[in-house]
Amino acid sequence: MTDDTRTGWRRWGITVTVVIVLLCLAGPLVMHFGQKRHNRLAWDVQARFPSSQQITGGEVFASTIVVIMEHELNGITGWRPNDFVLWGPRLWADNNANRQLGILQAVRESVRVFKDHLTKVSSNEYDSNLVAADTAFRNDAEKLWLPSAESKIHEGVRHLQAYVDGLRSTPPRSRPINQRNIELIRLFQAWGDLLGDAHANLYREPESAWRTDDDFYRAQGFAHAISYLVRAVGREYQHEFDTKPVIRTLFDEVADALGQAAVMKPLIIFDGRPDGIFANHRRNLDGFITEARQKIYSIREELEK
Numbered sequence: 055m056t057d058d059t060r061t062g063w064r065r066w067g068i069t070v071t072v073v074i075v076l077l078c079l080a081g082p083l084v085m086h087f088g089q090k091r092h093n094r095l096a097w098d099v100q101a102r103f104p105s106s107q108q109i110t111g112g113e114v115f116a117s118t119i120v121v122i123m124e125h126e127l128n129g130i131t132g133w134r135p136n137d138f139v140l141w142g143p144r145l146w147a148d149n150n151a152n153r154q155l156g157i158l159q160a161v162r163e164s165v166r167v168f169k170d171h172l173t174k175v176s177s178n179e180y181d182s183n184l185v186a187a188d189t190a191f192r193n194d195a196e197k198l199w200l201p202s203a204e205s206k207i208h209e210g211v212r213h214l215q216a217y218v219d220g221l222r223s224t225p226p227r228s229r230p231i232n233q234r235n236i237e238l239i240r241l242f243q244a245w246g247d248l249l250g251d252a253h254a255n256l257y258r259e260p261e262s263a264w265r266t267d268d269d270f271y272r273a274q275g276f277a278h279a280i281s282y283l284v285r286a287v288g289r290e291y292q293h294e295f296d297t298k299p300v301i302r303t304l305f306d307e308v309a310d311a312l313g314q315a316a317v318m319k320p321l322i323i324f325d326g327r328p329d330g331i332f333a334n335h336r337r338n339l340d341g342f343i344t345e346a347r348q349k350i351y352s353i354r355e356e357l358e359k
Contacts (some may be wrong), residue, residue, distance in 0.1 A: 089150055093127050093278070097121045099285040110221040111231035111290055112173060116214045118286040119161055123211050126154050127204060135196045136203045148231050149271050155195055156252075156275020158207075162191050163244045164283055165210075171237040173229040179223075181222065181229040187213035198240055231290055234322040235357045238291065242354050249347040256340040259323065267323040270336055274316055274344060280346075281312035304353050308346045316341035 103114050122186035126131055169184035190210035195203050221230030252273035260266045288295070288305040295301045323335045 093317050095125050096196040099289050111217045113221050114289045115286045116218050120214050133204045136198045152268050153275040156272040157279045160276045160279035171240045172231045183213045183217040212230045239357050240351050246350045252343050253275050256336045266325045270323050277312040277315035281309050284309045301356050304349050308349045311342045311346040
């Protein structure tokens with residue numbers, strides 16, 4: 055092998071090495087900024103359902119769930135928890151996967167209360183589309199196929215869309231929200247329980263360094279879904295709350311706190327000591343979660359009066 059050949063191979067090896075290093079550095083940055091953009095959902099309940107518009111009880115809440123789940127399904131990376139192992143919730147690029155699992159859990163609990171309480175009283179029958187949506191959303195979120203998680207979530211979305219269509223038909227085929235405070239309290243209780251679980255996981259010492267970001271993004275998924283659904287409930291019960299400005303204020307404060315939690319995106323999740331030089335991002339997120347949770351308790355107290 056001549057000296058020129060050796061030099062050529064050496065240069066080629068250096069070039070390949072530099073490219074690999076640049077890709078290793080660029081990959082995390084691309085994922086970080088892509089996730090940061092994805093975390094912001096362009097859905098304004100008041101703009102879509104202005105106060106002057108006549109609505110049928112249930113369409114705002116159901117439509118908001120549809121938008122939340124379609125955003126996760128139709129994003130650039132799609133549904134992540136059941137992806138190839140390197141992109142799933144337990145290894146490497148797991149941030150969005152854990153966030154989506156949190157979103158789905160919050161949606162599951164919201165649809166359950168929607169079906170069991172908000173649209174049903176005593177011996178009344180369940181709404182068939184809400185039953186089907188609830189069942190579909192509870193399929194294994196990490197299942198790759200037979201059936202895939204995406205197919206079941208799409209199925210749940212279709213049943214919610216059918217529910218909304220049924221509200222608008224003549225005569226209505228869907229059961230509207232019953233507008234009873236006693237039933238609405240159950241929804242805030244479910245949300246309070248979810249945020250309580252998030253608080254417990256964020257405040258405790260993580261089982262390992264690998265669990266720090268998992269806890270962070272799972273809790274953020276709760277915050278993301280609930281922040282939009284709180285505003286949807288505020289629109290659904292708008293006329294009932296017009297005479298209770300304190301509830302309207304609390305609704306806005308809960309949605310704002312959770313909305314800020316939902317878009318926090320540090321480049322690296324640090325778990326610093328209280329007196330250390332590094333941030334503790336879990337505790338920072340927990341501040342917003344705890345604020346929203348305490349105000350949810352206040353909403354429940356007002357609804358019970």
